[in-house]
Amino acid sequence: MISLSPVVDISKIRAEFPVLSRIINGQPLAYLDNASTSQKPEAVIQAMDRFYRTQNANIHRGVHQLSQEATQAYDLAREKVRDLLQANDAREIVFTKGCTEAINLVAFGLSTTLLKPGDEILVTTMEHHSNIVPWQMAAERTGAVVKPIPITDEGEVDMEAYASMLSERTKVVAMVHVSNSLGTINPVKQMVAMAHNVGAKTLVDGAQAGPHLRVDVKDLDADFYTLSCHKHYAPTGVGVLYGKLEHLEALPAYQGGGDMIRTVRFSGSTYAPVPAKFEAGTPNVSGVIGVGASIDYLRDLGDRVSAEGGLDGAFRWIGEQEHQLTGYAQQRLREIDGLRITGTSPTKAAVVAFTLESAHPHDIGTVLDQHGIAIRAGHHCCMPLMERLGVSATARASFAFYNTLEEVDRLADAVILVKELFS
Amino acid sequence: MIDLRELYQEVILDHNKHPRNRGKLDGATGQAEGHNPLCGDQVTVYVVKENGRVVEVRFEGHGCAISTASASMMTEAVKGKTIEEAEQLFRDFQSLVTTSGPANEDLGDLEVLGGVRDYPVRIKCATLPWHTLHAALQGEQTSVSTEK
Numbered sequence: 001m002i003s004l005s006p007v008v009d010i011s012k013i014r015a016e017f018p019v020l021s022r023i024i025n026g027q028p029l030a031y032l033d034n035a036s037t038s039q040k041p042e043a044v045i046q047a048m049d050r051f052y053r054t055q056n057a058n059i060h061r062g063v064h065q066l067s068q069e070a071t072q073a074y075d076l077a078r079e080k081v082r083d084l085l086q087a088n089d090a091r092e093i094v095f096t097k098g099c100t101e102a103i104n105l106v107a108f109g110l111s112t113t114l115l116k117p118g119d120e121i122l123v124t125t126m127e128h129h130s131n132i133v134p135w136q137m138a139a140e141r142t143g144a145v146v147k148p149i150p151i152t153d154e155g156e157v158d159m160e161a162y163a164s165m166l167s168e169r170t171k172v173v174a175m176v177h178v179s180n181s182l183g184t185i186n187p188v189k190q191m192v193a194m195a196h197n198v199g200a201k202t203l204v205d206g207a208q209a210g211p212h213l214r215v216d217v218k219d220l221d222a223d224f225y226t227l228s229c230h231k232h233y234a235p236t237g238v239g240v241l242y243g244k245l246e247h248l249e250a251l252p253a254y255q256g257g258g259d260m261i262r263t264v265r266f267s268g269s270t271y272a273p274v275p276a277k278f279e280a281g282t283p284n285v286s287g288v289i290g291v292g293a294s295i296d297y298l299r300d301l302g303d304r305v306s307a308e309g310g311l312d313g314a315f316r317w318i319g320e321q322e323h324q325l326t327g328y329a330q331q332r333l334r335e336i337d338g339l340r341i342t343g344t345s346p347t348k349a350a351v352v353a354f355t356l357e358s359a360h361p362h363d364i365g366t367v368l369d370q371h372g373i374a375i376r377a378g379h380h381c382c383m384p385l386m387e388r389l390g391v392s393a394t395a396r397a398s399f400a401f402y403n404t405l406e407e408v409d410r411l412a413d414a415v416i417l418v419k420e421l422f423s
Numbered sequence: 424m425i426d427l428r429e430l431y432q433e434v435i436l437d438h439n440k441h442p443r444n445r446g447k448l449d450g451a452t453g454q455a456e457g458h459n460p461l462c463g464d465q466v467t468v469y470v471v472k473e474n475g476r477v478v479e480v481r482f483e484g485h486g487c488a489i490s491t492a493s494a495s496m497m498t499e500a501v502k503g504k505t506i507e508e509a510e511q512l513f514r515d516f517q518s519l520v521t522t523s524g525p526a527n528e529d530l531g532d533l534e535v536l537g538g539v540r541d542y543p544v545r546i547k548c549a550t551l552p553w554h555t556l557h558a559a560l561q562g563e564q565t566s567v568s569t570e571k
Contacts, residue, residue, distance in 0.1 A: 359488065360486065360487035360488060360491075361487075362462060362464075362486075362487035362489075362545070362548065363431075363487050363488045363489070366427075366430070366542060366545060367427055370427055377462070378461070378462045378463060379462070379463040383463065386463065392463050392464070392465070392485045392486075393462060393463050421427065421431060421436070422431075422436065422439070422440075422488065
């Protein structure tokens with residue numbers, strides 16, 4: 001077995017994630033379902049706990065001390081997300097209840113301001129349902145059509161096909177940055193530029209990129225970029241919509257209610273400027289504070305594991321760590337007869353999905369669970385992709401920086417047991 | 424030591440590897456499609472009813488070992504039964520896989536599937552073929568789903 005970077009004591013880092021010490025079915029938990037959701041460090045859990053114990057109040061309303069502190073903490077988290085995405089302006093960051101809501105907000109908005117009958121919305125074949133269905137709904141509302149961009153057998157976007165599909169009818173291109181099912185890192189910067197050449201708007205679904213890549217929305221030049229914060233060590237219930245300021249300002253309000261208004265009269269209401277325009281009602285204040293704490297955690301991690309430090313250092317180290325884990329997992333799994341890895345792009349994030357000739361992914365998942373190993377089995381909310389791959393489901397191991405090569409060995413050893421049980 | 428053999432008993436593994444009565448049934452008088460949207464499992468059950476009896480039954484589709492074995496064993500269990508007997512078997516099977524303790528009736532080979540009651544997320548794998556059979560027997564044209 002090869003060993004990971006000697007300068008970092010991974011057991012110390014693992015100890016910062018309380019759930020990783022669980023015993024599952026008599027075995028130490030090997031949590032390899034990070035693409036579904038990541039585990040949370042003590043620092044994030046404590047930040048939310050501390051908020052409820054010492055600062056809990058509604059935001060943007062009260063004149064009292066607690067409300068001011070809560071408002072400050074909430075707004076500070078927005079600035080931290082701006083830094084995470086390297087956006088120009090914190091007003092370009094909208095908090096939503098999840099990545100799904102962020103995409104729906106854009107799809108709904110563009111169906112009012114942009115889409116007309118016959119317009120084309122391009123999405124890749126490897127999209128998660130959350131980046132397909134909102135566009136289908138937008139198409140139903142407007143008479144536009146959704147067209148899938150083909151992928152290759154390796155699980156990469158077919159760039160030639162994509163280029164040939166772009167035309168003056170293309171109004172939106174929605175693409176996943178990192179595929180949740182395949183792990184493929186798509187060339188989104190290039191895809192965005194190609195879309196812009198025909199005047200189309202672009203939305204990049206960054207749900208799976210957030211945990212693994214140092215995202216720079218300015219460099220990508222995406223018009224909209226979305227995050228699922230629980231996938232990068234923050235609590236569930238918070239997503240992020242980044243949008244270029246002029247695009248966010250041009251979108252209509254998504255939901256009406258408190259906090260998104262300037263004035264309300266029965267003769268008509270006016271709306272608050274962005275981002276408040278898109279944050280109707282009391283938001284998930286403690287969750288957003290947890291998001292802020294998760295970014296602090298990553299920055300601090302970067303300082304501890306790299307000379308470079310900060311978020312740049314953190315993501316460089318995370319990338320190296322996960323590259324080793326993914327590479328070793330693919331190496332071990334490939335040695336198993338009858339096992340096929342789905343998604344063989346050389347440009348991959350921390351996902352290894354596979355099928356076994358003799359066993360269905362659910363049976364693999366159940367047997368692995370009995371060995372304390374958590375993976376995902378199923379269609380991963382990517383039914384059109386499964387159809388393209390000619391499978392009904394896959395088993396998926398997905399890694400985070402706190403995973404170990406020993407856990408990869410346990411995964412491979414248990415898959416061998418599955419094979420023996422079912423053949 | 425973990426005893427996966429409680430769940431994956433030999434009979435189940437055998438039916439999974441060599442499913443009985445699998446494939447399309449031409450001339451079916453009833454058929455229904457069942458889906459588990461949570462995992463993508465899909466099964467179609469075909470029946471031929473004559474004089475209130477299930478004279479022929481087959482299934483096709485894709486799913487895990489539990490759902491494949493359950494479908495296979497189901498076809499063997501209900502073939503030749505009256506529709507009322509088949510429906511009663513469905514009810515008995517449901518209580519076998521959802522309630523603890525021995526089944527009220529002797530369910531024969533089907534009892535090996537009782538192990539799924541210890542795996543809550545897998546119970547629907549075992550019951551999907553039966554729900555689909557029920558729909559096929561009722562002559563329902565709509566597909567059934569494990570999620571209401």
